[in-house]
Every structure is written in structure tokens, then in C-alpha cells.
Amino acid sequence: MERVKDISKLKLSAGYVLIKLNFKNSPILAPGSMSKNNEQLSHAEVVAYGATVEDLTIGDIVLDFTSKEGFEWEGDKYTIIARMNIRIVTSKSNFDNGKKGKARIELKN
Secondary structure (H helix, E strand, O other), X not given: OOOOOOHHHOOOOOOEEEEXXXXXXXXXXXXXXXXXXXXXXXXXXEEEEOOOOOOOOOOOEEEEEEEEOOEEEOOEEEEEEEHHHEEEEEOHHHOOOOOOOOOEEEEEO
């Protein structure tokens, strides 16, 4: 992935979504929602999606999803997941990033 210039221009298989994971540091440990650096997932953002994904737009905020371990690109963490593994999404205009909260995530190993 280090040779990719613009991750948002990846061509994904139909039905898959690329999301950017947004973490925050937290002293509270919530099983299944922590990164390896003890950062808690706050939310994710839709970066790209495959041809058959019709109900999401770039920039939508993902609040509840199931994912396997992601990957890093230029210092940020991403994951590619099937659309059916995303349960709660809202538009960016309907999301207050200043409020405290955490996303519901299940990281499967």
C-alpha cells in the first residue's frame, strides 16, 4: 500500500467499503474497541466503496460495524469491510465530533 498515491481512488470489489478509523486516547479499556496502542475507536469515515454500495456516500460517519484488523496508510488506520458488516451510519452533517462517545465495533482476529 505504500506505493498508492491516493487511497480514496482504490477500486474496491462490489459490496465492499473502505473506512478510515478515527481513534482517541482513553484510560478506559473497552474490550473489542481498542487498538494495539490502547486507543479507543471514536468512529470511522467512509473513504471509498464498491459499485453495488448505493446507500453510502463519501464522508459518511460509521458508528457501528464489525471488522477484522485494519492496515495503516500514511499514518492513518483503515479497514476494508463488506457493506453488510456496517450497521449504523449517519451523514457528516448529522455528527457532532466534539461530543464524547465511542463507536460500537467488534474486532475479529
